Amino acid sequence: MIELKTSSELKQMMEACKIAAGALKAAGEAVKPGVSTAYVDSVAHEYIVKHGAVPTFLGYNGFPAASCISINDEVIHGIPSKSRIIQEGDIVSVDTGATFKGFVGDNAATFAAGEISPEAQRLCDATRESLYEGIKMAVAGNRIGDIGSAIQRYCEERGFSVVREFTGHGCGRVMHEDPSVPNYGTPGRGVRLQAGMTIAIEPMINMGTARIRQLPDGWTIKTGDGKPSAHFEHTIAITSNGPVILTQI
Numbered sequence: 001m002i003e004l005k006t007s008s009e010l011k012q013m014m015e016a017c018k019i020a021a022g023a024l025k026a027a028g029e030a031v032k033p034g035v036s037t038a039y040v041d042s043v044a045h046e047y048i049v050k051h052g053a054v055p056t057f058l059g060y061n062g063f064p065a066a067s068c069i070s071i072n073d074e075v076i077h078g079i080p081s082k083s084r085i086i087q088e089g090d091i092v093s094v095d096t097g098a099t100f101k102g103f104v105g106d107n108a109a110t111f112a113a114g115e116i117s118p119e120a121q122r123l124c125d126a127t128r129e130s131l132y133e134g135i136k137m138a139v140a141g142n143r144i145g146d147i148g149s150a151i152q153r154y155c156e157e158r159g160f161s162v163v164r165e166f167t168g169h170g171c172g173r174v175m176h177e178d179p180s181v182p183n184y185g186t187p188g189r190g191v192r193l194q195a196g197m198t199i200a201i202e203p204m205i206n207m208g209t210a211r212i213r214q215l216p217d218g219w220t221i222k223t224g225d226g227k228p229s230a231h232f233e234h235t236i237a238i239t240s241n242g243p244v245i246l247t248q249i
């Protein structure tokens with residue numbers, strides 16, 4: 001069931017989203033060669049708690065941290081670790097969320113550690129831009145397939161591939177609400193978008209094959225061919241005045 005939010009609920013939800021955005025920004029600034037992914041996670045965690053919110057990811061289906069941190073060929077759901085040290089040239093995807101006064105904000109971005117390869121830069125740029133292409137289509141009266149097809153077209157035109165097994169999602173009083181928001185699709189198909197819907201759009205884009213595999217840790221998702229992957233996410237609201245990015249700071 002899709003839960004539409006009133007404008008006062010959207011205002012409240014925006015507070016959770018701003019905290020999630022601040023945590024992501026702080027974590028991104030902490031990404032540097034030589035630091036552990038556990039340290040980057042601790043920065044996000046402390047930011048969320050300091051702002052009176054609860055780290056949404058911590059304990060979610062048993063996940064042990066406030067953020068997922070996924071390096072290079074890790075697509076999503078990497079578990080922060082003191083022994084995982086970020087190296088020069090890595091691309092580091094951080095995904096984090098905050099729960100505040102009954103609402104959730106969810107966002108992600110891929111950060112460069114030091115100097116990255118031009119190919120990795122192109123992948124990150126295309127993934128970020130594809131998110132904005134998707135957001136542009138998040139207009140009342142459009143359909144879910146309009147979002148996914150815009151993301152897919154933008155990335156595939158640049159030679160990249162779209163992960164199919166994981167998607168964006170409704171986000172509101174809980175992190176994962178209906179509907180699911182695939183990063184591929186057919187224009188004009190799927191659920192009709194309405195003012196009051198709040199969704200997380202999150203392209204997960206691979207440099208090589210779209211295939212993925214899960215590590216034995218039960219969480220980490222990697223690309224099937226070992227090539228890098230990038231991930232950007234915003235929680236947005238569909239309003240009568242167009243899409244509003246709630247996790248923008």
Ligand code: MG
Pocket residue numbers: 106107168169200202233
């Ligand atoms: Mg999400």
